[in-house]
Amino acid sequence: MKMFCILENVKNFQITKNKYDVTSLKHYILNGKKPSKRVRNENMDLYYQYDENLSNNEFFKKLQTEHKIIIDTAPLENWIVCIPRSNTIQLQKENLADPNFILAHILIPNDELPKTHFTNLLGHDIHMENQKLVNSKGIESIVLFEEVFYTITFMKYKVWCIECPLYGDRIPKTSGIFIVRDLRDAIELIWNETQSKVIFRKIDNACTTYTNQHKKNEGLDKLQTTIQLLYGHCLQMLMFNKRLKEKCREDLHFYKILKIALETYVMSKLYDFVFDAICVNSLEEGEQFNKKVRNLSQVHLTYFGIDQKCSDLVTSVRSELLKIEEYSTAIEKLACLRRALNATSRHSPKNLCVDELISILVFVIIKSGLTHWFATFKFLKEFILNDLKELSDKGADSFLITTLEAAIFYIKTFNESKRPVDGPIPLLEQKRSFVSKSDFIEYLHSHIRAGNEQEVIRLITSEKDIEIVKEHPTSTLCHPLCDCESCTVIIEERPNVNTTNRNGITPLHVASMNGLPKMVNLLLALNADTAATDENNWTALHYAAARGHQNVLLLLLHAGVEINCQTNDKYTPLHLSCFNGHQGCVKALLYHSDHIKVNIDKNLPNKMGDTPLHLAATWGFVEIIETLLEYGVKIDRINRLGHTASDYAHNSFVAELLQNTFVMVDDDSSNTWADDPLFTKKEERFRGYIAQNAAVGEITLPIKTDNDKIIAAIKNGDRKLAYYFLGLNLPENDQRQCHPLCTCDACLESEKTKDFNENHFKCDETLDYNACNSDGVTLLHAAALSGDMNLIQFLLSQGASVNAKTLKNETVLHFAVKSKSTAVIELILSRVSDETLNSTDDDGNSAFQLATRCVHSVRSPECKGSSQS
């Protein structure tokens, strides 16, 4: 929200309409944008911005030629040689003739305080204050950089390049050295030097022309080179100013800083365009990254090896880093990053090493709630150009960007499976007596996480065998482990399948959040309460949806969990799946509601008034947005801040997606598929196709929207979903029939399991296995392409036709060949009719021709043999 205001203000400020005086520019920056806080230790910035070759400095040359004795003595006496930067020397060349001028710049460190107090060779005291040398006359001079000179005999002495001479009556202007720390500095510098509004207008026009002429999807490389050209063009315009050109010629440092100022200004004008271009060009990467971030959002500080004591530190880093997306220039973004990382030194007793730095950065990125980290990183990595790049490559900026890259890379490659279970590892030996109820629950939970079914059954079902000491807050035990009669009281209330811990977590919650379908199945069979909620009103379904465990989610849905249940913060499971980018779960939830005819409310607002679409749009989960739109969610819903989902669009691609749909939904307020104009069009195409095929005497293909989804699922390689739609068990889940539960006498008759399986069987019969999608692709086509033998065999056994053709006249065999799986091809060949075998697709290729084309990659002698026959 805040960000939008700021962006809006920046956009509203039209520099071309304003008067070009510094105050109005300041006014803009002060009011249009939060004033950026000035960095405290400014000298650090200077430290790496200023550089000169001291060997060419007149002062140093003079020393070397006429005062060699000083140079020779310096290493022996630890003298420090101060050299005023070359421009100030050139202005006061006459001073060089004065020996005192030279002597005033040779410092002898004080015996007691060698770092801060000095005496020069004239005997005057000089001290250092915040990297500034101050003499008794009050002349201040910043130490710009230190260079250590080595003699031939490897003796060394320090040379400090300073801002201005320390000796002389004329106190030089302090504004002698220029720096650019932010956009304001940049604008001020250009304005002060040119005093011309024309140049600003010209640059603005050039930038506007650029953004109009170029497309965001051109590719980042091309944008980069064209921006370079634009910048070069702007620099030329700036250099038309004769006086400025002369000044640049005289002072190379000024020239460098001016170019940085120009780049900063130009890039700030292009920022919105470039930033969005980065988002659009790295849609998928950004999406993946955001999904990782979202799914790690619940982790605890200690998970990244950060000391609990550092929580203050993390807060201060976070508060600095949150501003990074507000800044529109690389300089400010980098300064923000630098401040954030340096904020660690304020709170930490010791300095942090790189490992800790990365840990903290990773943690803060995850907890920041910012949605454009990947683009921010890309911007810093790819769109710092020219002199600024040269500068940042050498300095600490490069280290900052690398550290950010390391943190981003770490999150990106973070392996969910490496994530340790949130609790202790179970003990190997069976535990029979427990000191308290919470001890028992902890033990039970650890076995659920580990998937030890037998132990879980024992713990939940067996009446005897388990002793739990009753907790008596009032009476005390003889000693903590006492088991005398008065202390040991077997708890009357037996632990059951719904026993909760202090946070209201039931065994079903534990199994669901850890994604253990077998365990969920077992607990459901043991009559676990599916509607049980924890302290935040989360059901097991919420956990499954939030963590993306599609299989568990489906099991729970089948067990009849309320699909629209809301947490304390009014999140539905659909919200959580959208929030965390679990496309599979979103599809499963929506499909389930369609299939079982349970009404899912896709537009429920959460506490902040955000619908699932708001969340998906904010985080840029494109596929989820597409799925939601496909299911006709309302896109005009506003949240509590009065924003629709498209206001929160992560990038222009998402925004367009939402805006284009807006019209469609508006035209047709009902959400059902049949009334959808697009759908009717599809249907017409179908009918045309069927008529065409009917003439040839082929089978007629009834229309079924369900099959569309199944085909899409098979095509996308989403086996779980596809199998679920077909009512099949995943091959690896086949053992479900023979897991300990079923062999065990007590549980074999469990109604729950039976019901569940029957439910499954019912689903099968509602399907037509010869239905096709809009391209004429049947289930068998899709299955053949996926190369899934189980699925193909199942479909064939259900009577799916091997001779079906797509709209492009491709047979199942064509698809089988494309799958490059010999087993599939063999299977299809054994069933297919001769006519189909030799039929060609619209491109004129028979399956055999297709096979020969890819024969170098597949060995299919059988295929060839049988085709020839």
Add this chain to the structure above:
Amino acid sequence: MENTSENKYSFKVVLLGEGCVGKTSLVLRYVEDKFNKKHITTLQASFLTKKINYNGNRIHLNIWDTAGQERFHALGPIYYRSSNGAILVYDVTDEGSFQKVKNWVRELKMMLGSDIVLAIAGNKIDLQKDIIVPLETAESYAESVGAKHFETSAKNNIGVEELFLELTNMMIASHDARQTENTDSRTNSLRRSNRLVVADSSDMEERHSSRCCGNG
């Protein structure tokens, strides 16, 4: 000593080694002549620069600390790519840290080949009694991988200066060797540097335009 020509080198040096072998102390000792890590910012502790002038050559050293923990192992290449030199630090009182150095050497050789100059530093030699890794073993190992071995103590300021100076020398040699290799066929490197000087002092416009805009 006529050195108007700008012989400027900018080197990136990475520090590799296990957590508590004293990587930061070593650099801090060299750059700031401090041993205690107090009074510097976090960034200063992990990224330090030093300008030195030696034999008329200006050398800008950027010294990078890197992630050392096992879980950040995959981040190594992000840090050490395009570096000119590496200092591999181990603790002479800790055999394990020396083994780690060997792993790092193997990885660097694999990823960067001979482009990188290696220096191995056995730190904490002030703890004489506890020395476990024998000097001979370390030195012969260093020799076998084409690295230079140093014994250092950041605490007592032993061998630190030598380590960095020698490494700098090796980097200059390696850099120049590559430079002449590249320019051999085209033109004499000496002539080239002379020409650069002329461009430098007479017309800054030309020098800069060639670098910045590239379009003239």
